[in-house]
């Protein structure tokens with residue numbers, strides 16, 4: 001049989017990567033990473049108000065650069081043998097679009113308007129709108145939040161749309177509809193981004209847009225109009241049906257085929273979020289808990305639909321039939337900041353260095369800082385009197401979303417140095433993870449094993465060992481450097497008909513695990529006590 005190749009494209013928070021993979025063996029023959037240029041300069045963002053926007057041109061430039069770059073590394077004949085491309089992105093990262101599905105920021109009149117750009121998952125400007133959605137839903141005949149853990153988050157679709165429509169009159173006039181990043185990029189490749197006909201992702205719709213078959217799709221027009229008359233009629237300009245990522249969205253358009261040097265026979269798979277395709281790439285199986293550990297964490301657990309039945313799991317980011325693999329319930333949770341907690345601390349230290357000693361000194365410091373602090377922190381003893389911190393620097397995603405919460409550090413004295421604070425921050429991210437694991441267990445969802453992927457899982461043995469000690473569970477790290485892109489490639493192989501199921505694609509293309517962290521019993525005992533202190537500090541901060 002001739003070789004067949006597939007391409008997985010993974011749009012992360014800071015960069016996008018493409019991976020060209022042999023669909024029969026899983027061998028990677030080309031990869032390329034591209035950092036978003038406008039985003040890197042901090043354009044259109046204001047961390048102080050939690051505004052994080054990404055320009056669609058960053059995505060389009062990244063799409064071309066990564067696919068052509070990855071193909072350039074592969075043997076020449078691979079181009080003719082590419083049969084499928086699938087895309088994963090962050091989410092909920094929606095954008096206002098016109099009748100043709102064009103993001104408004106791609107029009108000259110909106111080119112510099114952050115309201116016409118993609119609203120990145122970590123943008124929390126819509127806290128008030130999320131609260132309004134919760135208040136209304138909890139008093140409506142149908143509680144539309146019941147399948148998303150009972151709490152709607154400001155990171156999600158409706159809150160972001162409502163906020164933008166309220167604050168920007170020009171968007172009110174020109175936005176015909178709204179599209180998630182994973183749907184838009186996939187649709188662009190097919191040449192049809194028409195918001196009324198493009199195939200929307202089940203994963204994005206179910207976890208973030210309150211879509212459920214029990215509601216016949218999205219929340220009713222009556223509910224949305226009551227929320228705000230600005231939303232009246234919008235439901236008809238969104239979608240009713242949703243599709244799982246084993247499905248084809250269409251074929252590569254002639255324009256993109258020419259641009260990428262590929263054939264128009266290439267199947268474009270239905271898109272999904274990075275974490276969900278990452279879980280496929282990490283060879284998720286029922287009741288495995290896959291943690292995608294990077295800027296944030298996204299935790300994915302998959303269970304047979306019939307085993308969870310009608311049980312509603314409190315305080316998570318949703319339970320959606322088919323969000324990971326068709327026929328299975330995908331459950332999502334996560335932390336809004338994980339690596340971002342460390343990145344914040346690094347910025348705190350390098351900021352004055354930049355101002356006083358210049359950019360070069362700051363760059364040198366910033367490259368070495370986290371690894372250095374990790375080495376120093378790993379040498380410290382773990383005691384019950386250590387500094388305690390909360391990981392809520394970008395609010396709390398789960399359990400029980402609350403993005404108005406803020407982080408805290410307690411127990412400082414004159415002997416507290418940077419490694420001690422860094423150690424406390426690493427432990428805080430691990431304690432946040434522990435509270436998520438505990439919630440799944442309390443809700444009767446067993447966790448058979450823990451698998452980790454993502455930048456932090458690959459780069460930091462110190463963080464991963466701390467996590468294993470705090471969770472008191474072994475953690476396996478997937479071998480794939482780009483597990484999300486590999487998962488997208490597996491989805492592409494299924495959408496293109498190379499493999500009949502996600503499971504078959506995982507068997508053929510999976511690359512296994514290359515590290516395992518086992519809990520150290522002496523640390524486990526101390527962390528039990530420190531975790532109680534973390535909960536106490538959390539309760540105090542939340543109460544005030």
Ligand SMILES: Nc1ncnc2c1ncn2[C@@H]1O[C@H](COP(=O)(O)OP(=O)(O)O)[C@@H](O)[C@H]1O
Nearest residue numbers: 012013014294295339340342343454455459460
């Ligand atoms: N050596 C390290 N130890 C711990 N965290 C790290 C290290 N290097 C980078 N990070 C963190 O990794 C995060 C980026 O994760 P990554 O998975 O690469 O990106 P993304 O979240 O965009 O997919 C950043 O928040 C950064 O602080």
Ligand SMILES: O=C(CO)[C@@H](O)[C@@H](O)COP(=O)(O)O
Nearest residue numbers: 013090091273275294295296
């Ligand atoms: O929230 C989700 C998916 O639901 C993620 O897209 C989001 O956490 C972004 O992940 P990264 O940390 O940038 O990899």
